[in-house]
Amino acid sequence: MRIAVTSHTAIDQIESRGSSFVGIGGPTCYSGLTAKSLGADVQLVTKVGRDFDYRNVLNEKGLQISDACISASKPTTRFKIVIDGQTRNIFLLARCEDIAADEININADACIVSPIINEISGDVVSEISKQVNFVFLDPQGFVRKVRKDGRCYIKKTEMNFHRFKINAIKVDDEEALALTGAKGVDALKKLKIETAILTSGNRTTMLHKERVYEISTEMIDIQDSTGAGDILSGAYTYAFVNSKDAGWALCLGVAAAFTALRSNTRGISKIPPKKDVENYASLLHNNIKSVT
Numbered sequence: 536m537r538i539a540v541t542s543h544t545a546i547d548q549i550e551s552r553g554s555s556f557v558g559i560g561g562p563t564c565y566s567g568l569t570a571k572s573l574g575a576d577v578q579l580v581t582k583v584g585r586d587f588d589y590r591n592v593l594n595e596k597g598l599q600i601s602d603a604c605i606s607a608s609k610p611t612t613r614f615k616i617v618i619d620g621q622t623r624n625i626f627l628l629a630r631c632e633d634i635a636a637d638e639i640n641i642n643a644d645a646c647i648v649s650p651i652i653n654e655i656s657g658d659v660v661s662e663i664s665k666q667v668n669f670v671f672l673d674p675q676g677f678v679r680k681v682r683k684d685g686r687c688y689i690k691k692t693e694m695n696f697h698r699f700k701i702n703a704i705k706v707d708d709e710e711a712l713a714l715t716g717a718k719g720v721d722a723l724k725k726l727k728i729e730t731a732i733l734t735s736g737n738r739t740t741m742l743h744k745e746r747v748y749e750i751s752t753e754m755i756d757i758q759d760s761t762g763a764g765d766i767l768s769g770a771y772t773y774a775f776v777n778s779k780d781a782g783w784a785l786c787l788g789v790a791a792a793f794t795a796l797r798s799n800t801r802g803i804s805k806i807p808p809k810k811d812v813e814n815y816a817s818l819l820h821n822n823i824k825s826v827t
Contacts, residue, residue, distance in 0.1 A: 538772055539643040540567045541580040541663060542676075543612040543631055543654045544587070544600065549801060551618035551759055558802035559589045561612070562649035562673065563598070565762035568806045569769030569791055570647075571597050578643050582631045582654065584610035596803075606632045612652060614687075616761060623760070625679075625687040627652060636662045645669035645776045647768050650676025652687075657698065664700035671772045672696075672704045672728075673764065678713040689713050696728060703730035703775070705768055720747055720826075730781055732771070732788075734764060739789050743781040747826035750785060750819055752793045759801050766805075767792040770812065782823055783816070790816035 545561035567577045577597070581604050590600050613628040636658040646667045648660055653676050664670055680690045689709045696704070704726055706714065711722035711733055723731035723742040733740045737755075741748045771788030775781060794807035794815055 537576040537643040538570045539578040539641045539646040542649045544581045544583050545612045548615045556801045562765040565765030566647050566769035569766045570773045573773045587611045626685040627681050641666045647671045649673040660699045669702045672701050704728045705732040707734050741785050749824040750789050758799050763792045766795050786816040786819040
């Protein structure tokens with residue numbers, strides 16, 4: 536199985552509890568490495584600048600950023616993430632060039648499309664939809680905007696997903712409200728995509744073919760949630776393409792994200808081992824609730 540991930544690769548500066556950490560991030564790293572750890576081959580469709588010094592780190596883990604992904608004119612996308620208790624503020628420090636539609640050449644069974652700062656256009660999503668059979672969308676970068684001081688925020692955004700072939704979408708509470716003006720299951724219904732997933736604290740809800748599923752995990756003290764949603768996306772996509780079982784895929788996705796958060800590590804070191812993910816997913820599968 537081969538899974539592509541389309542997104543900027545980022546360098547994250549994370550400040551939390553009096554300490555600072557700098558490392559690679561973005562969906563290419565978190566989703567890509569999760570899918571790789573579960574057994575998929577991974578293709579990265581991304582952009583980084585000439586200042587990106589982590590290609591060897593990714594190569595050692597089985598992910599490659601090709602020369603075609605190196606921007607000649609723009610630096611690598613960089614964020615500063617400041618965590619203060621339950622408050623998480625994101626600042627954009629630098630932005631690489633957009634990913635262009637004519638650069639899309641995907642040879643994969645599925646593609647995770649996950650812009651982080653509006654680097655993916657509708658034309659790119661449309662082209663990806665033509666090249667793969669399963670598209671998983673995380674619209675975080677479509678609704679993320681930037682103030683003059685670099686602080687990022689979520690803004691109401693109208694998107695017509697029906698012009699694309701999107702098989703699954705994942706949103707959090709803020710993103711769901713920004714895209715639909717609704718909350719909870721009502722927001723998932725308004726997205727009108729076959730599989731819609733909503734993450735909200737320790738509860739994850741999925742609407743799949745008019746059937747609602749819910750999974751709750753235990754409450755834990757989370758030091759840094761960076762990448763958790765991308766980890767869920769990578770595990771869900773791998774499991775669904777492999778099994779065509781949305782319920783099991785949700786369990787594996789939630790298990791991967793939870794296991795990563797429980798490790799209380801930062802950066803890509805939080806990518807959990809396959810065995811740990813599968814063990815916890817089996818426990819979740821015994822307790823998954825079908826609401827309708």
